[in-house]
Amino acid sequence: MGRRWRDGRGTLVVHGERGDVSVPVEVAASYRARTRGLLGRDSIAGAMLLTQAGSVHTFRMRMPIDVAYLDRRLNVIAVRTMPPGRLGLPRLRSRHVLEAGAGVMAGWGVRAGVRVTVEG
Numbered sequence: 001m002g003r004r005w006r007d008g009r010g011t012l013v014v015h016g017e018r019g020d021v022s023v024p025v026e027v028a029a030s031y032r033a034r035t036r037g038l039l040g041r042d043s044i045a046g047a048m049l050l051t052q053a054g055s056v057h058t059f060r061m062r063m064p065i066d067v068a069y070l071d072r073r074l075n076v077i078a079v080r081t082m083p084p085g086r087l088g089l090p091r092l093r094s095r096h097v098l099e100a101g102a103g104v105m106a107g108w109g110v111r112a113g114v115r116v117t118v119e120g
Helices: 031-036 104-110
Strands: 009-015 019-028 045-049 067-071 078-081 094-102 115-119
Touching: 009 031, 019 031, 067 104
Parallel strands: 019 045
Antiparallel strands: 009 019, 009 115, 045 094, 067 078, 067 094
């Protein structure tokens, strides 16, 4: 049985090679929150998880972002950096999308094959 996702805040835990890294996360589970995403923001403290999302776009974004595509078990399928004004291609098996400021995910250890969890 899957988790019931709701809009809110929590902690993203990246289970990487260098141990666990905890990052503040905003969860966007409702249609409205997913549609709004990071639009209109100049930055984000931590990350945003768009749940039940297979792709994203950066139209009307003010900043480039890192995008991690996650499968249903929160394993990272792929990570891309997207400048504003782009349409990301849908990823097969992607159920969730993690967004953060460009360049930060590598520092957290987020890369293909790594698992993440959300607490809170």
